[in-house]
Amino acid sequence: MERRPAGANLAGLRDHNAALVLGLLRASAEGGSRVQLAAQTGLTPQAVSKIVGRLLADGLVVEAGRGESTGGKPRTLLALRPEAGCAVGIELDRRRSTILVLDLAGTTLRRRSVDIGLASGEPERVVGALAKRVSQAVRAAPDGAKVLGVGVGCRGPLDYETGTLHRPAGLPAWDGFPLRGLLEESLDVPNVLLDKDTNVAALAAPAAVSGSTAYLHLADGLGAGLLLNGAVHRGARTNAGEFGHQVLQPDGPQCTCGARGCLEALCMAALADDDPQTAARWLGVGAANLVRLLDIDRILLGGHQIFASPDVYPRAVADQIAEHLPEPEWQSVRVSLTPAGASAVAVGAAQLVIDSALGGI
Template sequence: MGRMERRRAGTNLAGLRDHNTALVLGLLRAADDGGSSRVQLAAETGLTPQAISKITARLLAEGLIEEAGRTASTGGKPRTILALRPEAGCAVGIELDRLSTTILLVDLAGTTQKRWSVDAGLATGTPEQTVVMLAEQVRQAVDAAPSGARLFGVGVGARGPLDYVTGMLHRPAGLPAWDAFPLREALAARLDGVGVDGLDSPTVLLDKDTNTAALAAPAHGSTAYLHLADGLGAGMLLNGIIYRGARTNAGEFGHQVVEADGPLCTCGARGCLEALCMAALADGDPQTAARWLGLGAANLVRLLDIDRILLGGHRIFAAPDVYLRAVADQIAGHLPDPVWQDVQVSLTPAGADAVAVGAAHLVLDTMLAPHAHQPPVVVTEG
C-alpha cells in the first residue's frame, strides 16, 4: 500500500474484531507475491497466532479469501498461503464533476469491472436531484456486480472546497446551491439497504476530486497531482499520506493569486492561477495555460519540496505534450538547483478516470487498511 510509515498494528481486545479483520484483508490485498501465510500475518499485525487463525477461518468461511498453495519446504512443514478473492467484493468509485458523472465498479483488487458516464453533474440539477441520480447509478453498479459479491462502499470525488470530515461541500465556486449541502449523508440515506455487510465503516466516503486522483497513483515520498478541467486544483500525498489540512480543504491550488490585477476568478478574487489558465484556454492558447500551470507547479515544489508532479484532467489530456513540456520547463527554470531537486513530471498513470479510480481506492483502503488515510495509531492490549 505504501502509505503507512510504521507497522500496521492489531489488537486482541474483544470488540475490535472488525478492525483486525480489515487489517488482515488489507495485508492480503497488498501482498506483492500473491498472498501471505498465517505466520506472516501474525508477524505483520502483532496479533497472536490464535487470533489470526480465528480471523482467517471466518474469512475463508465467508469466501473473502482462499487457500492459494503452500510455501516451499525449508526443512519444516510447508505453510499454507492465503490470498484475497477479488471477485468476492466490490466498491463503487464516482467522479462528480460540474456537467458529468463517471461511475466505476471495481473488485477487491482495485481492478475496474465496469465503467460508464452520464451527462449530469453538480451544475445540471438541484443537489437533491443530483443525489437521486447518484443513488440510481450506484444501484446500477451493484446490479452489475458478480452474484454474491459484497459491496464494501461508495467513494465520491467531487469538486471542492469541501469538508472531508462532515461530508459537506463548502461554497464551491459558481455553485451556490451546494454550499453546506450534506452530500455524503444525503447519498448514504438514499442507499439505505445497499450498505456494507459485516464491516463497521462508513458506506459512503466523499473527498475532493484532486485527493482521490492522487490516491489513484500512490507512491513513497511527496507527490502533487494537478488537475486541470473545468477548474484547477491539486491533491497532495506528502510522505505517502494524503494531506488535507486543518479544515480538510488543502489543495485549492488554482486560487493562489499570481497576478494582482489579473482577470476575475469565479471565487471572487482577481489574478488566481485558475482564472489565468481558463482565460488562456478560452482564447485557444493551451501553451500559455500550460506555462501558468507550470509556474504554479514550481511554486508548489519550492514550498513543499515535492518529488513528483502528476498531471490529469480533460484539459491536460487534450494536449498532453504541451503541458508536460511547459510544466517541466517552468519547474527547472525556477529552481535554484534543478539537478539537486530532481522533480519528475508525468501524466497520472490512472488516466482520464483517475478521480473515479481513486474514489474506489479510498473505499478499499479505508475498509481494508485501517488508518490508511490518517497518521497510523498503534493499539496495544491494556
C-alpha cells in the same frame, strides 16, 4: 457539529483485526502464511487462525498453495480473492459524472459516464439522479461480490469528516450542502465516503508514489492533491489543496471564487482562447511555487483538459519548474501524466472505499 472520539467494542475490534489481515494480503502479490500475518500484525497465531477461518468462510480469502520450506513443513499461503468484493467510484464534476465498479484488486469491472454534474440543477435533484445511476451500478455488481460501498470524488472546498461542501467556486447552491449524508440516505450500501477529487486521484496511483507527490487536476477547475511522505495531507479543516486559487496576477481575469488573477482563472482564460500551451505554462508556474514551498519531488497531472493535450502539459510544466528553481539539478522533480489515466478520480474514489474496508488507510 461536535466531533466525538469513536468508541470501540469487541465486534469492532474483531473487524479492525480482520481489516489488518485483509490489508496485508491485498498489498502482497505472493500472499502470506498465517505465521507471517501474525508477525506482521502483532496478533497471536491463534487470533490470526480464527480471523482467517472467518475470512475463508466468507469467501474473501482463499488458500493459494504452499510457500517455500524453511526446514519444516511448507506453510499454506493465503491470498485475497478479488472477485469476492467490489466498490463503486464516482467522479462528480461540474457537468458530468463517471461511475465505475472496481474489484478488490483494483480492476475496473464496469464504467459509465453520465450527463449529471454539480451545475446540472438543484442539489437535491442532482443527488437523486446520481443516486439512481449508482443504484443501477450496484445492482449490476458481479454475482456473489460483496459491495463494500460507494466513494465520491468531488471538487472542493469540502469537509472530509462531515461530508459537507463549503462554497465551491461558482456553485453557491452547494454551499453547506450535506452531500455525503444525502447519498447515504439515497443508497442501500454499507459505506459512503466523500473526498476532494484531487485527493482520491492522488491515491489512484500508489505504485507511483515515493517521497512527496502533488497531483494537479485541470478540468472544469484546478486543484491539487498532496501526498506528503506517502500520506494524504488534508489539513486542519480537511481542505488542503485549493491550489487553483493562489493569486498570480492581482489585476488578472476574474475567477469564479470572486478574486482576480487566480491560477485557475489564468489557465481557464487561456483554454477559452484555445491555447493549451499558455495554460500549461501557467500551470507550470504554479507547480514551481508548490515545489519550492513543500519540496515536492514528483508531479502527477490529470483531468480532461490535461488529457486533451497530453504531449503539451508534462513538458511545459517540467520546463517552468526547472526555470523557477534556483538549483534544478539538485532539486530534481519528476513530471508525468497520472498512470491511473483519465478515470483517475473515479478509480481513486473506489479505492478509497476498498482501502477503508481492508485496512489500507
